[in-house]
Amino acid sequence: MADLTVLAPVGGVVHALADVDDPVFSGEIVGPGLAVQPTGTQVVAPVAGVVAKLHPHAFVLVAEGGRGVLVHLGINTVQLGGAGFVLHVAEGDVVEPGQLLVEWDPVAVEAGGRSAICPVVALEAAPDALTRLASPGAEVSAGDPLFRLA
Amino acid sequence: MSKAEQILAGLGGDANIVDLEPCITRLRVEVEDPSKVTESVLKAAGAIAVMQQGTVVQVIVGPEADTIASDIEDLR
Numbered sequence: 001m002a003d004l005t006v007l008a009p010v011g012g013v014v015h016a017l018a019d020v021d022d023p024v025f026s027g028e029i030v031g032p033g034l035a036v037q038p039t040g041t042q043v044v045a046p047v048a049g050v051v052a053k054l055h056p057h058a059f060v061l062v063a064e065g066g067r068g069v070l071v072h073l074g075i076n077t078v079q080l081g082g083a084g085f086v087l088h089v090a091e092g093d094v095v096e097p098g099q100l101l102v103e104w105d106p107v108a109v110e111a112g113g114r115s116a117i118c119p120v121v122a123l124e125a126a127p128d129a130l131t132r133l134a135s136p137g138a139e140v141s142a143g144d145p146l147f148r149l150a
Numbered sequence: 151m152s153k154a155e156q157i158l159a160g161l162g163g164d165a166n167i168v169d170l171e172p173c174i175t176r177l178r179v180e181v182e183d184p185s186k187v188t189e190s191v192l193k194a195a196g197a198i199a200v201m202q203q204g205t206v207v208q209v210i211v212g213p214e215a216d217t218i219a220s221d222i223e224d225l226r
Binding site: 023024027029030052053055058059060068070072078123124 | 171173174175176178198199201208210212213216
């Protein structure tokens, strides 16, 4: 199976998952990854794949080989009930890397007292399967390479 | 017992659940009495981890949280 390059779904500043204020993500309980503190409003597909799960505030794409990539838009944003999120795809859609999936306003999320940081998680992957292509502290644009998955 | 039945039992049963909501990797549950939640039962049911803060219990089950939540709703 070829390595999978996972792109930044949002532009912003890269963080380690350990920086995320949520024990499930910071503890890498559902998998390793990186997070992006977003600056833009557009969320793009990090990989080619099928939209396996779609909530307004989070989605899972399943790429070649059944590898799942979870993107969570902000922390505790399930509490927003979808307000402020515009979806451009539906569950079951096949998407291309870089395709626009969701638009949202991370500034408004932060103004509401929640972190807008976006964990990007390689679901159930082994920690050593992941190679960082962007380092914590670096600025990325949506669609820039974030990590590679063996 | 199905996974949903085991998780419901681990949460102290239907009567102990005030609210249950699936997020993408977890069930967020508000319970009546946190002492009726049994972490070992939840883990035996397949929970990867259990986080408890007061009456709010997060059962980390992975991406199938939606399916498990609807199975639990069907039992209630």
